[in-house]
Amino acid sequence: MVNKKCNNLIFDVGARKLNISALTIFRLSIFLFTFCILCFMFYDSVFASVLYLSPSSQKVYLDESFIVEVKLDTEGRDINAVDAKIRFPDTLKVIDISEGGSILRLWPEKPVIDKNIISFTGGMPNGFIGEGLILKITFRPLKESVGVRKVSFVQDLSKVLLNDGKGTEDEVEFKEGSYEIIKKPQELPIIFSETHPDQNKWYRESTLKLYWDFEENALYSYILTHNPLEEPDDISEMTGTELKEKGYIEYNDLKDGIYYFHLKKAILNEQKLEWTQKTTFKIMIDCEAPEEFMPEVDKSPSMFNGQYFLSFSTQDAVSGLDHYEVLEGKNIQDNMGGWRLATSPYLLEDQTLESIIKVKAVDKAGNERIVEVLPKKRLSFFRLAVLGIISLGIFWWIVRRFKKQKI
């Protein structure tokens, strides 16, 4: 109901009436309009893609390696390419860079290191919306280098591109990581593994056996987790059924992935349990071969002087691809040696296309996927023989039938 005399609006809200002046409504309208304009102006920056490092902070012992994941959150935008540079300090050394499990499926430039900067360019066909892993970087602090170490993106040289068919750059927010390197306390238990001895190596073994230097008068709390920051609780595990014997634990049928076995020790001191800081043992398991793929043979006048080349690409969901190898041979059973390290595009040795081509993709755990390409020109003797027999059989049947009908 509008009270025209007073230029006020009177609303019936239940049993109450709200008397709002026209001036108030005008002011409210202006405010809402301005707010909408501001939202529109800052929409892009508020909802820009985010390139970040995970964990964003961590305490790391001096003699231990740690993994930093490079991640992308598209904030609802459709992204199809990332071109980035990551800077790290002199006091850290890169042990490994893994593309395993990355949302980027094709890499025009695989990660390389040059003067403390990791550079890479990768993309995902048909785009990606959401949050996902790009890379896993394993760092190790250099000796005697305690302190806070920052790892960050080189912002003016890093970009994220929209899946719009035009190569448009998206607004990007960058978040760096901060890692505190500290000396390892001496009283911590020492953990080692019979099945996965090297913490920086991938293993094709799903049974994990862990040992630590057990002390009779000590209590232990531990946890096996995918989270590097998780802490065991302050409850002793000594009564658990997992322990085969003191200072030894076994896990069976573990799924692929990176695990952290966190362990801490407690000693009774004046009837009070004192728990130490945790110590961690990292385990990396990958039992799965790289994904299926189909190489293709082609030629282009502008490449390799028009000679035939092989194109191939696949991914590994866990540890990441290590390398490809190619074997060309005329004998289908020929798999003894002759494998050559290869990258795509690969110039074929046999330009007559009469050889069988095998491509092997090997991941960082040593799992292999071998695929075979039969060039179009090649027909095996066996297939020719089968075709010949069938053709003869058909011909004989036709002749016989003809004779019968003639009679």
Added chain:
Amino acid sequence: MKVKIDYKEVFLYRNKKIIVLILILFVFLIFPFSQGYSQLSQNLDISVETIIGAPSPPPQPQAPQIFTPGGIYPLTKVIFKGRAYPDAFLTLLKNGEVAGTFFAEDSGIFEKEISGLENGRYSFSIFAEDIDGRRSPSVEFALDILKWTKTTISGISIPPTISVYPTKVERREVINIIGYGFPDSEIHIFISPGQIVKKTSVSSDGRWNYELDTSFLKEGEYVLKARALFEDGRQSECSQILSFSVVPSGAYSCWGADLNLDGRVNVVDFSILLYFWNNVEPANWCADINADRVVDVFDFSIMMYSWTD
């Protein structure tokens, strides 16, 4: 009786000594004392000064010297002056070997001095590289050098650089002709067959470009070159000779990210893109999907958008 006086003859008779001196001076100005220069491909200005202190040559006016603990030793110098392009990287060769490298000023002017030459005949050549990495043809000349002289060669004009992109187009498409030259000079582009001449000018930063509309060209192979014309009327030698082709409509075209024209955008096209990765003006210009002259992440992004399998 009237006497007709020829005042010219009178003037010549009375001033014959002065006239003779003027003529001698004139001869020395036109043909300066120098020991030979030949085979000049441009209109170069060469002057020679002889340096004092030499044991055998006749005494001459003051010349550059260096002072050492053992005494005064005169230098034999050759100075090269001329026009190139702003911040061009120039290489000077002496008898086929690099005698020096240097940069032109941001005005395009350059000057380079070499010294310590012995008596003899020398072949010099200079070429330039523009800031995009294109190289010009060399300007060559031979000089007979006398010891203890300073020879200045000025007026050297480095030919413009040139590039063509793309090198194969369908009729009615545009070819970009670009390069570098001396600022504010005029570039004449010669296209044959057809004796076609197109003109454009060089900007203050040395860059020049011309968009050639091929609508008026018949299908076939063409060659082109460019020459710079300066404000003082001089001109440079010709640039590198390049070629391009005009093909019938539909005969050759790029299909976006489908680089191998098989109707799919897949790992084969990705391989082709990788082959030309980071190439500037790639041989397969279809790999430069967004036509910005370089194969980079922007082309890759367009390919990812168009991916079929």
